[in-house]
Amino acid sequence: MLVNIQNLTKTYKQHQAVKGISFQIEKGKCVALLGPNGAGKTTTLQMLAGLLAPTSGKIQFANTASADFRQRIGFLPQHPTFFPWMTAKEFLQFAGKLSQLSKTMLEDKITETLEFVSLKDVRNKRIGGFSGGMKQRLGLAQALLHEPDLLILDEPVSALDPNGRRDVLEILSKLKREMTILFSTHVLHDAEQVCDSVMILKEGSIMWDGSLDSLKNSQASSAVQIKTAESLENVFEDLVMVEYIDASTVTLFPDPAFDTNLLLQRLMEKKRTLVHFERLQDSLEDAYMKVMNQ
Numbered sequence: 001m002l003v004n005i006q007n008l009t010k011t012y013k014q015h016q017a018v019k020g021i022s023f024q025i026e027k028g029k030c031v032a033l034l035g036p037n038g039a040g041k042t043t044t045l046q047m048l049a050g051l052l053a054p055t056s057g058k059i060q061f062a063n064t065a066s067a068d069f070r071q072r073i074g075f076l077p078q079h080p081t082f083f084p085w086m087t088a089k090e091f092l093q094f095a096g097k098l099s100q101l102s103k104t105m106l107e108d109k110i111t112e113t114l115e116f117v118s119l120k121d122v123r124n125k126r127i128g129g130f131s132g133g134m135k136q137r138l139g140l141a142q143a144l145l146h147e148p149d150l151l152i153l154d155e156p157v158s159a160l161d162p163n164g165r166r167d168v169l170e171i172l173s174k175l176k177r178e179m180t181i182l183f184s185t186h187v188l189h190d191a192e193q194v195c196d197s198v199m200i201l202k203e204g205s206i207m208w209d210g211s212l213d214s215l216k217n218s219q220a221s222s223a224v225q226i227k228t229a230e231s232l233e234n235v236f237e238d239l240v241m242v243e244y245i246d247a248s249t250v251t252l253f254p255d256p257a258f259d260t261n262l263l264l265q266r267l268m269e270k271k272r273t274l275v276h277f278e279r280l281q282d283s284l285e286d287a288y289m290k291v292m293n294q
């Protein structure tokens with residue numbers, strides 16, 4: 001376990017933006033913090049990054065006093081500030097001075113990191129002429145310079161066009177083999193592309209914390225679709241809720257505990273010829289919406 005968060009709260013004047021959340025981040029994991037606008041994602045990430053003081057609660061990093069851990073975190077804010085007159089390299093030199101790398105090590109690290117985020121060819125160009133995607137990759141480079149153990153990214157792709165989005169998500173996919181990543185997004189698809197774990201935040205509370213697979217399975221629908229050669233009228237009505245697609249095709253909505261074999265048994269009793277049987281799977285999107293609507 002890399003980070004352990006207990007009962008973390010943040011209150012702005014009267015408004016409680018984060019309501020006593022507890023979670024752990026395992027070393028080597030890539031976790032997406034999902035939630036709609038105002039859910040408390042930025043507030044949570046800023047507290048983890050040490051930029052915002054919690055109102056109450058504990059943030060513990062493995063084997064490190066909290067004060068030292070900032071050195072082991074890389075953070076990319078939602079709206080990073082760039083100086084348009086600086087070149088990409090100058091910006092990283094400026095950002096790197098805050099880390100404790102020696103001058104020569106910093107120079108090597110800057111070259112390596114610019115290459116990693118595909119900005120090597122424009123290292124001496126001014127940031128003012130960069131696209132949103134290039135700026136975001138530069139922001140990412142800044143967060144990576146000191147080789148952090150935990151990379152925290154606040155909505156790293158939300159403001160980008162599809163190409164920019166793809167580039168940053170690809171970089172994250174590569175990075176997740178090397179470090180622990182926590183990034184926020186309000187788009188489920190982004191989470192799906194890079195992460196295996198999600199934490200869903202709504203109005204300051206955690207609604208879900210676990211793997212994407214377990215999210216999908218936990219909300220699995222037990223609906224079944226059946227098509228027969230003959231009419232299905234009055235075959236299932238006394239057993240389950242029935243929705244007709246046409247006279248010989250129905251969607252059935254049994255309770256989760258209902259034994260679906262009874263449906264097939266009923267077909268045999270009523271001498272119907274089965275043409276199609278399908279368990280309807282909820283998509284991940286459906287599962288997410290169910291959690292959000294809880």
Ligand SMILES: Nc1ncnc2c1ncn2[C@@H]1O[C@H](COP(=O)(O)OP(=O)(O)OP(=O)(O)O)[C@@H](O)[C@H]1O
Pocket residue numbers: 012013015017035036037038039040041042043044186
């Ligand atoms: N400095 C502040 N002062 C007062 N209220 C704030 C402040 N910062 C955030 N809030 C409120 O706290 C709640 C959580 O905000 P936060 O920015 O953490 O949410 P978010 O999930 O990151 O949203 P978004 O996706 O819009 O960035 C919101 O209701 C917001 O209005």
